[in-house]
Amino acid sequence: MKRFMAVISYDGTNFFGFQSQPGVRTVQGVIETALERIFKSRTTVLVSGRTDTGVHAIGQAIVFDSPIDIDETSMKNALNANLPDDVYVKKVVEVDKNFHPRFEAKRRIYHYFIYNAPEPNLFLRNYTWWFPYKLDVEKMRQAARYLEGEHDFRSFVKVEANESTVRTIYRIRIMRLRNRIILIRVEGRSFARRMVRNIVGALVKVGTGQWEPEKLKEVLEAKNRSLAPATAPAHGLYFYSVEF
Amino acid sequence: MKRFMAVISYDGTNFFGFQSQPGVRTVQGVIETALERIFKSRTTVLVSGRTDTGVHAIGQAIVFDSPIDIDETSMKNALNANLPDDVYVKKVVEVDKNFHPRFEAKRRIYHYFIYNAPEPNLFLRNYTWWFPYKLDVEKMRQAARYLEGEHDFRSFVKVEANESTVRTIYRIRIMRLRNRIILIRVEGRSFARRMVRNIVGALVKVGTGQWEPEKLKEVLEAKNRSLAPATAPAHGLYFYSVEF
Numbered sequence: 290m291k292r293f294m295a296v297i298s299y300d301g302t303n304f305f306g307f308q309s310q311p312g313v314r315t316v317q318g319v320i321e322t323a324l325e326r327i328f329k330s331r332t333t334v335l336v337s338g339r340t341d342t343g344v345h346a347i348g349q350a351i352v353f354d355s356p357i358d359i360d361e362t363s364m365k366n367a368l369n370a371n372l373p374d375d376v377y378v379k380k381v382v383e384v385d386k387n388f389h390p391r392f393e394a395k396r397r398i399y400h401y402f403i404y405n406a407p408e409p410n411l412f413l414r415n416y417t418w419w420f421p422y423k424l425d426v427e428k429m430r431q432a433a434r435y436l437e438g439e440h441d442f443r444s445f446v447k448v449e450a451n452e453s454t455v456r457t458i459y460r461i462r463i464m465r466l467r468n469r470i471i472l473i474r475v476e477g478r479s480f481a482r483r484m485v486r487n488i489v490g491a492l493v494k495v496g497t498g499q500w501e502p503e504k505l506k507e508v509l510e511a512k513n514r515s516l517a518p519a520t521a522p523a524h525g526l527y528f529y530s531v532e533f
Numbered sequence: 534m535k536r537f538m539a540v541i542s543y544d545g546t547n548f549f550g551f552q553s554q555p556g557v558r559t560v561q562g563v564i565e566t567a568l569e570r571i572f573k574s575r576t577t578v579l580v581s582g583r584t585d586t587g588v589h590a591i592g593q594a595i596v597f598d599s600p601i602d603i604d605e606t607s608m609k610n611a612l613n614a615n616l617p618d619d620v621y622v623k624k625v626v627e628v629d630k631n632f633h634p635r636f637e638a639k640r641r642i643y644h645y646f647i648y649n650a651p652e653p654n655l656f657l658r659n660y661t662w663w664f665p666y667k668l669d670v671e672k673m674r675q676a677a678r679y680l681e682g683e684h685d686f687r688s689f690v691k692v693e694a695n696e697s698t699v700r701t702i703y704r705i706r707i708m709r710l711r712n713r714i715i716l717i718r719v720e721g722r723s724f725a726r727r728m729v730r731n732i733v734g735a736l737v738k739v740g741t742g743q744w745e746p747e748k749l750k751e752v753l754e755a756k757n758r759s760l761a762p763a764t765a766p767a768h769g770l771y772f773y774s775v776e777f
Contacts, residue, residue, distance in 0.1 A: 300655050345656070377655045411544050411621045412589070412660060 323371035343523030418525035424496035432502035433461035489521035567615035587767030592774035662769035668740035676746035677705035733765035
């Protein structure tokens, strides 16, 4: 038996998120179906970071065990031949038998794309958040600085069970690409549910001028979700990469 | 009664082409349905250039008559409010009562996008032709020069009825954008069916080195469709703009 890690990309538009659920199309579901076709037996897929409905991935990491003797390149090709056209395996490498893509991840990077123009671009409707009003990127950068470091992000998290909401953000970078596209890059060790999208929602509120950058410090310290603005839409978010 | 011209954009992925056909979703069909909802009566839409299944538009021009008294901005907003999210009206202007978007078009511009990289990019799967082998853009440019001007394009056309296949191409430009994307821009007065996609198929054959640029002159002069390579896929093609 071999354990493999695969780096995968997917278009989240037509998936009900990553995690298997009965009766709906999920990324985990289509991968496990592809593996079942290849292995002739069921295999469970582990993942670095679950994504919600509509969220995309450029470099998600998954791990699974192979009951058959197969090399990395053949494994990659077999998967791509059995996957639908909205999931693609970029690379397969053999890993240690105990390797876990969630517990051993040291750094996860998310990208969030905003299409900031007065008129929508329909080719980007599922791939960016169309935001038609002017955004002050410099103010958004100032606000982002309050979120870097270790904090209790309760104000920016959809709290589940009794999970801690303390997280460490290594860095937030905000770039304007070719005038109309704003990229928000968030790097951290791990993220709680909806955390990146809630942070983006708050940064955009600063970008419009409705909030001063300092307001983010206040909201963060209040540890109260009801003080933060609405969650940014899922379709602008990409699980970009993970480092171990 | 007013006659309006609308400049529209659409994502061709989920349409069976522009032209209305019973039982399938077409661009003309959804626009006529939207207009019926607004006008409470049926209206026929005229178009500058019909597009096939999977072909997109950035600046297609359509024309229709309004039985109600409505200004340009309200007409644009009413249409966008009643159209699905893969069609967008960019602009509406009132035109002369006899204006016809097909007969009065002086210049049509098509864009064709090739994603030229060894691995596919799934986010571009419906918006570019993924071509994994190396392409020599300089040779493609040399070949394109033989096609500029007035010629009988029978070798590059899907002949329908007894239509003439003589056309004038004003210019073909080929650009490599950000290394992986090749844009082929074709400008002409009008185009016969599949003409742009057949030209792209032949230019790519030159780009790979299988054909020398001079071969295109020979194939053009032979006026025989069976000598030219396969048609390039529909999903790389965009009706970019039209001038009157």
